[in-house]
Amino acid sequence: MFIRLTALAMVLLANTCNQKAVKQEIGTIQSKRWSLNSMNGIGQEKSPIWLEFDTTEHRFSGNAGCNKVAGQYELEGNEISFGKVISTRMACMDQKANERESAFLRMLSDRTYTVKFEEQQLQFRDSGRVAMSFTGFKKAAH
Helix, strand or coil: CHHHHHHHHHHHHHHHHHHHHHHHHHHHHHCEEEEEEEECCEECCCCCCEEEEECCCCEEEEECCCCEEEEEEEEECCEEEEEEEEECCCCCCCHHHHHHHHHHHHHHCCCEEEEEEECCEEEEEECCEEEEEEEEEECCCC
């Protein structure tokens, strides 16, 4: 009987700690503007691509390089799932920027990633590899 109660207490304690960690991560994702650092292992120095997350509405918005983007997402545990991505439809003046934006949109639309938070870093992982990484910055006051 004592062993069963001890095991139950440990499960409840672990679940409580996990819920606190998930709530902290949800707060972390909403409180920052996430600037793209790398995509598919390729560094994105001075990238104009960024995302912001609204945890109340389960929506994200941002800039894919040349166009504004938005859509819905779900963050459950350590997984984030994106629905269809919508964007404005202006052409990029630079071919490389156009290709980067197209790749970014494909990587978001109807995809699920494992999420990893580390200080100011946000990673979207696919099959253990880092698909995209972002650096978080405080959102500007509106």
